[in-house]
Amino acid sequence: MRPSSLRARAGALRRLLLVLGGALTCGGFGLAWYVGRFGRREGAVPAEVGVVLGARVLAGGVPSGALWARVEKAVALYQQGLVPRLLFSGGTGLHPPSEAQVMRALAVRLGVPAEACLLEEQSHSTEQNARFSAEVLRRLGAQRVVVISDAYHLLRARQYFRLQGLEVATSPAPSGERLEAVEHFYWTVREAFALLAHPRVLLARSPLR
Structure with missing residues (x-):
């Protein structure tokens, strides 16, 4: 093959990669806009269980x-009568005890009866939050969660719980005092690209549809 033909093919490949990269980048930032818009919406409705996803323990x-913030929001939903039970989901990270145990202790301090608190202590990712929580929820016979x-x-959390066959509403914990705008932007974009990397999760539908 002539050098000119090789150069032409290499140039075409570079252009194709640039187009694909641009499309992916635009798609990612477009999805990030939707991720942010979706998350700001309060979607809590009466449900059988409120599932609180873990965060770092210091x-x-x-x-x-x-x-x-997540526990305080969950307690507020419990006190409003929207959920009669709370399931705390999160394993042990760098510092024990498990995220679930720390959340339950905090919820009890804030007035939730211990018997209304359930634990899932195996998970270390959003996918595992959904999978292991679903096992607990099935034993309870629960189908609708917040x-x-x-x-x-x-x-992304809603989509993983949908993959488990659950009807899912969502409720955002307040983050204004914890996250600067740049931090919030970073995590939102990160979530969007995590969804793009897993189309099956992105396209998960409600079991009622």
Whole structure:
């Protein structure tokens, strides 16, 4: 093959890669806009269980700001009568005890009866939050849940819970005092590209549809 033909093919390949890269980037930022818009919407409705997704536990078992905010929002939903039980989902990270245990202790301090609190302590990812929580929910016979997490996380979380055959509403924990605008933008874009990398999750539909 002539050098000119090789150069032409290489040029065509570069142009194709640039087009694909541009399309992916535009799609990613477009989805990030939707992720942010979706997460800001309060979608809580009466449900059988509120599922609270874990966040980092600091040294000494101290709850991080994200964990505090998620539990406070879950407690508010419980006190409003929207959910009669709370399922705390999160395993043990760098610092024990498990995220679920720390969340339950905090919820009890805030007035939720211990018997209304359930634990899922195996998960270390959003996919595992949904999969292991679904096992607990099936044993309860629960089908409708409200998932509580940070706003940027809610769309991907909902999709994973939908894959488990659950009817899912979402409720955002307040993040204004914890996250700067740049941080919020970073996590929102990160969530969008995580969804693009897993089309099966992105396209999951409600079991009622």
